[in-house]
Amino acid sequence: MAQNTVEKTSVTLLGLGAMGTALARTWLAAGHPVTVWNRTPARSAPLAAEGAEVADGAAAAVAANTLVVVCLLDDASVEETLAGTDLTGKDLVNLTTSTPAEARARAEWARERGARYLDGGIMAVPPMVGVPEAGGYIFYSGSRELFEQHAKTLGVPVGTTYVGEDAGFAALHDVALLSAMYGMFAGAAHAFALIRKEDIDPASLAPLLADWLVAMAPSVHQTADQLRSGDYTKGVGSNLAMQVAGTPTFLNTAEQQGVSPELLTPYFALMRRRLAGGSGEEGLTGVVDLLVR
Numbered sequence: 146m147a148q149n150t151v152e153k154t155s156v157t158l159l160g161l162g163a164m165g166t167a168l169a170r171t172w173l174a175a176g177h178p179v180t181v182w183n184r185t186p187a188r189s190a191p192l193a194a195e196g197a198e199v200a201d202g203a204a205a206a207v208a209a210n211t212l213v214v215v216c217l218l219d220d221a222s223v224e225e226t227l228a229g230t231d232l233t234g235k236d237l238v239n240l241t242t243s244t245p246a247e248a249r250a251r252a253e254w255a256r257e258r259g260a261r262y263l264d265g266g267i268m269a270v271p272p273m274v275g276v277p278e279a280g281g282y283i284f285y286s287g288s289r290e291l292f293e294q295h296a297k298t299l300g301v302p303v304g305t306t307y308v309g310e311d312a313g314f315a316a317l318h319d320v321a322l323l324s325a326m327y328g329m330f331a332g333a334a335h336a337f338a339l340i341r342k343e344d345i346d347p348a349s350l351a352p353l354l355a356d357w358l359v360a361m362a363p364s365v366h367q368t369a370d371q372l373r374s375g376d377y378t379k380g381v382g383s384n385l386a387m388q389v390a391g392t393p394t395f396l397n398t399a400e401q402q403g404v405s406p407e408l409l410t411p412y413f414a415l416m417r418r419r420l421a422g423g424s425g426e427e428g429l430t431g432v433v434d435l436l437v438r
Contacts, residue, residue: 153176153177153178154177154212154295154298155177155178155179155180155209155210155211155212156172156177156178156179156180156210156212156214156298157179157180157181157182157200157206157207157209157210157212157213157214158172158179158180158181158182158206158214158215158216159181159182159183159203159206159207159213159214159215159216159217159226159227160183160215160216160217160218160226160241161181161182161183161185161188161189161192162216162217162218163271164216164240164267164270164271164274165181165183165216166188166191166192166271167271167272167274167275167302168214168216168240168274168302169181169192169197170192170195170274170275171274171275171301171302172298172301172302173192173195173196173197174275175301177298177301178198178210179192179196179197179198180197180198180199180200180206180209180210181193181197181198181199181200181206182199182200182202182203182205182206184226186199203226203227203230204229204230204231207227207230207231207232207235208230208231211234211235211236212235212236212238212295212298213232213235213236213237213238214238214240215227215237215238215239215240215241216240216241217241218241219241219242219243220241220243220244220247220251222241223239223241223251224254232255232258232259232260233258233259233260234259234260235259235260235261236260236261236263236288236291236294236295237255237260237261237262237263238263238264238265238285238291238295238299239251239262239263239264239265240265240267240283242266242267242316242319243264243316244313244316244320245313245314245316245317245320246313247316248264248286248287248312248313248315248316249311249312249313251264251312252264252287252312261287261288261290261291262287262288262291262312263285263286263287263288263291263292263295263312264285264286264287264312264313264315264316265283265284265285265315266283266284266315266316266318266319266320267281267283267303267319268281268282268283268284268319268322269281269282269283269303273303274302274303275302275303277304280304281303281304282303282304282305282306283299283303283304283305283306283315284306284307284308284314284315284318284319285299285305285306285307285308285315286307286308286309286310286311286312286313286314286315286316286318287310287311287312287315288310289307289310292305292307329358331408332358332408333354333358334408335399335404335408335409336350336354337350338402338404338405339398339399339402339404341402341404342402342403343402367379367380367428367430368428368429368430368433371428371430372430372433377424377427377428377430377431378426378427378428380428381426381427381428382428383428384425384426384427384428385416385419385420385424385425385426385427385428385429385431386420386425386426388416388429389413389416389417389420392413392416392417395409395413396409396410396413412432415432415435415436416429416432418435419431419432419435
């Protein structure tokens with residue numbers, strides 16, 4: 146009986162953009178009572194037809210349930226939406242994209258108003274919500290007690306990964322992973338630009354590129370191990386000196402293909418700086434230290 150109560154916990158959801166709507170629909174489909182509110186009331190109508198209760202204001206929505214999930218545009222919109230609401234005794238779960246500093250400040254803000262706080266970083270896009278095989282999940286950080294109490298409910302739309310009591314850690318993990326993603330996108334953009342003027346079908350390069358990126362991905366474990374141990378030469382197969390010596394080939398190829406090297410040159414510059422410090426036998430891990438100010 147207790148397990149069923151947890152699984153069917155009532156949820157208040159503030160914010161019905163694409164992600165908020167997807168979350169609400171998944172909870173409703175799983176049998177959770179859901180109260181919704183959105184600044185634009187028309188967005189609530191489809192969910193009302195699916196069984197959601199529509200609150201006539203944010204304060205009423207917050208008052209309806211203990212578990213309050215916020216999925217808004219930015220931190221400023223969270224402040225504006227929750228201004229004047231009574232958060233005493235509430236479990237506030239903030240899935241709004243924010244910086245680690247904003248999340249920590251919002252956690253303190255919530256505590257001052259009598260609420261437990263959990264911050265979330267969503268590693269999914271709306272079509273992945275409610276589709277377990279899609280692999281989406283949300284990083285959570287903040288109140289461990291809140292997370293443990295509501296983990297089953299929070300895990301209905303997508304998976305959950307708790308990363309610590311520091312409320313800023315979810316946002317930090319989110320941005321770290323997405324930053325790596327954009328680096329990958331940058332490399333892929335450069336690769337496709339190199340063949341853009343040639344008689345090479347991009348569709349023929351795509352599977353080769355995807356397989357190569359997958360093959361290279363495990364190198365992050367070596368980077369982590371070297372950062373932890375402090376030995377940047379550990380397990381190195383292609384050292385920094387060798388890799389720096391090869392960079393002119395990449396730059397010359399780009400020039401010959403009429404492609405801007407601007408996505409490569411910042412990283413190559415860091416590699417040269419590290420090598421200038423006498424670290425030729427290392428791999429590429431030392432670049433991390435150059436980035437930390």
